[in-house]
Structures are given as structure tokens and as C-alpha cells.
Amino acid sequence: MTEALGKFIDQLWENGASIYFSNLRGLKLFVNKISYSIGVIGDEVNFEDFVTIEIIRDIHPPLYEKIYQLGEYFYDPGLAFETWGKRIHPLDKDRDREERGKVYEQLKKEVPQSKQYVFGLVAGLFPPFGEYESSLTWREPIEPDAEKNRRIFHPRFFRQYFIFRVPPELFGEKEFTAFLSFLKGVSEERAKAKFNEIFQRIFEQQFKRWHFMHKIDSTFNELEVNAARGICRGMAENSSHWSREDFEFDIGIRCTYQTLLKIKDSTNRQEFLRDVISDLKSSLYLVYIFWIIEKSENVEKAILSDLDAAKPYAQQALAARYLVANPPSVYDEFGSIDPNQVLFGWRRLGSEAEADQRNYVRNLFTGNPESLNKFLNLLFRPMMDDYAVLKEAFDFDEVAELIKLHEAKLSPAKVQKFWERYRRDKAPPSLPQ
Numbered sequence: 001m002t003e004a005l006g007k008f009i010d011q012l013w014e015n016g017a018s019i020y021f022s023n024l025r026g027l028k029l030f031v032n033k034i035s036y037s038i039g040v041i042g043d044e045v046n047f048e049d050f051v052t053i054e055i056i057r058d059i060h061p062p063l064y065e066k067i068y069q070l071g072e073y074f075y076d077p078g079l080a081f082e083t084w085g086k087r088i089h090p091l092d093k094d095r096d097r098e099e100r101g102k103v104y105e106q107l108k109k110e111v112p113q114s115k116q117y118v119f120g121l122v123a124g125l126f127p128p129f130g131e132y133e134s135s136l137t138w139r140e141p142i143e144p145d146a147e148k149n150r151r152i153f154h155p156r157f158f159r160q161y162f163i164f165r166v167p168p169e170l171f172g173e174k175e176f177t178a179f180l181s182f183l184k185g186v187s188e189e190r191a192k193a194k195f196n197e198i199f200q201r202i203f204e205q206q207f208k209r210w211h212f213m214h215k216i217d218s219t220f221n222e223l224e225v226n227a228a229r230g231i232c233r234g235m236a237e238n239s240s241h242w243s244r245e246d247f248e249f250d251i252g253i254r255c256t257y258q259t260l261l262k263i264k265d266s267t268n269r270q271e272f273l274r275d276v277i278s279d280l281k282s283s284l285y286l287v288y289i290f291w292i293i294e295k296s297e298n299v300e301k302a303i304l305s306d307l308d309a310a311k312p313y314a315q316q317a318l319a320a321r322y323l324v325a326n327p328p329s330v331y332d333e334f335g336s337i338d339p340n341q342v343l344f345g346w347r348r349l350g351s352e353a354e355a356d357q358r359n360y361v362r363n364l365f366t367g368n369p370e371s372l373n374k375f376l377n378l379l380f381r382p383m384m385d386d387y388a389v390l391k392e393a394f395d396f397d398e399v400a401e402l403i404k405l406h407e408a409k410l411s412p413a414k415v416q417k418f419w420e421r422y423r424r425d426k427a428p429p430s431l432p433q
Contacts, residue, residue: 191230239285287345
């Protein structure tokens with residue numbers, strides 16, 4: 001018996017298991033009963049938590065069912081962004097605790113006095129209930145690795161303990177462990193192909209796809225260099241599916257930076273960056289790789305140097321896509337403010353990139369009045385002075401000429417706002433009185 005297992009059993013006994021297992025026969029029956037269940041769901045749960053919740057079920061089944069039905073009162077909703085809104089009173093800890101207390105008190109009334117000891121097990125399993133039972137206003141911080149350790153009080157693992165399967169919107173531990181095992185010792189190309197296979201299979205399941213990326217992010221430091229390189233290139237190939245608002249977008253760039261840290265040779269780092277640029281399917285993702293890594297705190301100088309060496313390849317990739325006859329419109333490719341972010345990011349690649357970006361805008365607006373109209377819609381957003389900010393990336397004298405050319409095809413309200421602001425901006429300053 002390991003020290004950790006011995007400590008768990010001691011704690012289990014202290015919390016109430018010693019009362020329930022009054023003889024050896026009862027303990028043997030319990031072990032035999034859960035052996036099958038562990039075989040079915042063991043990869044998806046924490047062994048100690050599973051044993052504990054199964055003892056609770058044996059002691060008083062209605063309480064077990066109530067815990068599942070009232071899950072948000074037992075797991076900690078604050079541990080996952082998708083359940084944060086399920087807090088009883090998210091912004092008022094005292095009211096939250098008071099409401100929880102009412103539910104807990106009602107549950108305790110429904111359990112026979114002879115079985116009240118079961119709540120010692122519940123308190124050891126669920127920190128919110130444990131906090132209430134101990135009458136503490138402030139509890140110690142919840143285990144930081146709760147998700148990694150598949151704890152029952154983490155909202156992404158709570159249901160597995162009751163339904164004995166992985167919820168359809170989550171990427172299972174067993175499958176992810178198999179994925180990590182596959183990556184050991186494989187080539188960069190095979191790692192890339194494996195990532196693409198899984199990502200494309202679950203692409204339509206948006207949350208499951210994010211969860212897969214999140215699990216990669218959480219374990220990325222453990223990967224070998226070839227596997228890391230291949231996965232980042234796979235992310236680059238699938239980057240067209242992400243907007244700037246997607247968590248996956250930041251995960252991909254974060255993993256790319258971590259891979260650069262894993263690669264010790266400058267020549268190999270630059271080769272990796274060129275491969276990523278070659279695989280990229282999103283101009284937004286391309287320019288943000290450079291922007292986010294460069295502005296990161298404590299970024300290594302050697303990596304900054306390698307990024308500078310790779311910028312001409314990024315510039316060439318953008319020019320090949322956009323400096324063509326009838327260029328594709330960033331205003332059609334991207335939503336929200338992402339089109340303008342592409343243009344700003346393009347400029348950050350250097351002086352030649354600045355000139356390319358200005359030429360692209362001129363050509364685009366000349367031949368595509370619909371894109372000019374979309375630009376005007378982004379130029380005047382509620383409570384935002386984008387006019388001043390966008391002056392860096394747009395020649396407003398040229399924009400004014402193009403608005404005159406296409407005015408009949410543009411939004412009259414936006415055109416009027418543009419002329420008001422443009423003329424005010426061009427007016428000479430008033431002389432002092």
C-alpha cells in the first residue's frame with residue numbers, strides 16, 4: 001500500500017466509512033460491487049473520489065441522487081468558465097453561502113439520524129459543502145490541479161461519477177491518454193496528421209473541440225519536440241475556423257511559443273516558423289503569432305531574433321494572397337473587428353509590409369465598394385472613436401476619394417458621419433482669442 005492510498009483510507013475511515021463498514025463482509029461486498037464500475041469509468045474519474053461517492057450511494061441512495069440533481073450546489077461552478085453563471089449569487093459570497101446553506105439543511109433533514117455520519121464523507125468530497133459544515137467564512141483555496149486530477153468537485157468531471165460515461169460535449173480522458181501515447185516517439189508529420197484527424201472528426205462539436213484543445217494546452221509542456229511541432233502545424237492548418245474571440249486561437253499561439261522554447265537551435269526554430277507559415281490558413285492567426293509573442297513579457301531575445309528572421313516569409317505569404325488582381329476581402333473573410341486587426345498586424349511585419357498593406361486597402365476599396373461599406377460600419381461603432389485609431393492603417397484622403405467614387409452604393413448614414421469627422425479633422429485649428 002502506498003503512502004497516499006494509506007492516507008486516503010485513513011481519511012475515509014475518519015469521515016464515516018468506519019461506521020458503515022462495521023464488518024469485513026460488508027467491505028468485501030462493496031469492493032466486489034464497484035470493481036466492474038471502475039473498469040467501465042475508471043479512466044475518466046479520480047479513484048479516491050469515485051470510491052467515496054459510491055460509499056455515499058450505499059449508505060443512503062436518495063442523498064446520492066440529490067447530489068447529482070443539485071450538482072451546482074456541490075461542485076464548484078467557478079472552476080470552469082462554462083459553469084460560472086450557475087453560481088447561486090456570483091457576485092455576493094455571503095448570499096451564495098446562505099442559499100447553499102438552506103439547501104444543505106433541507107438535505108440533512110431528509111437523511112435519517114442514524115445515517116447523518118454520511119455528511120462527513122460529503123464534506124470531504126465537496127469543498128463548498130465542507131466549507132459550510134466547518135462554519136468557516138473563508139475556505140482554503142481549492143486544489144489547483146482539480147481538473148488534471150479529475151476531481152468530482154470540478155464541473156467538467158462531476159457528471160462522469162453518476163452517468164458512468166463521458167458527457168458528449170467533453171473529450172474523454174481515455175481517448176486523450178491514447179492520443180498522448182501515440183505521440184511518443186512519432187515524427188512531426190505523423191503528429192500533425194493525428195491532430196488533424198481528431199480535430200476534423202469533432203469539428204462540428206464546438207465545445208468538445210475546444211475541450212480537446214484545452215487538454216492539449218494543459219499537457220503541452222510534456223510533449224516531445226517533434227510532436228509539439230506537428231501539433232502546432234496542425235493548428236495552423238485549421239486556424240481558419242477560429243476568430244480572435246475563440247479560446248482555441250490563443251491556445252494555438254501559446255503552444256507555438258512553447259514549441260519555440262523547446263527547440264534549442266536557432267536555425268531549427270526559423271525552419272519551424274516557416275513551416276507554420278506555410279501551413280497557415282488564416283491571415284489573422286498569422287499576424288497574431290508575431291504580435292502576441294513579441295509583446296509577451298519575458299520573451300527570450302533569441303526567439304525575438306528568429307521571429308524577425310521569419311517576418312519576410314510572413315510578408316510574402318500575405319502579399320501572395322492579397323496583392324493580386326481582384327483581391328479577396330478581409331471584410332468577407334473575418335467578422336467583428338478582425339479585418340482591421342489583420343491590417344494592423346500586417347503593418348507590424350516591417351516597412352515593406354506597411355506599404356503592401358496600404359496598397360491592398362487602396363486596391364480593395366477601389367474595386368469592391370461593399371468592402372468599403374463594411375469598413376465604414378466598423379469605423380463608427382457605438383461609443384468607440386475608431387476614426388483616430390484607424391488613421392495609422394488607412395489614408396483617409398484616399399478613402400475620401402473612394403467614397404466619392406462609390407457614394408451611391410454606400411450607407412448614407414455612415415457616409416455622412418465620415419464627412420462630418422473628416423472635415424472636422426481637416427479643419428485648421430482655431431486662432432486663440
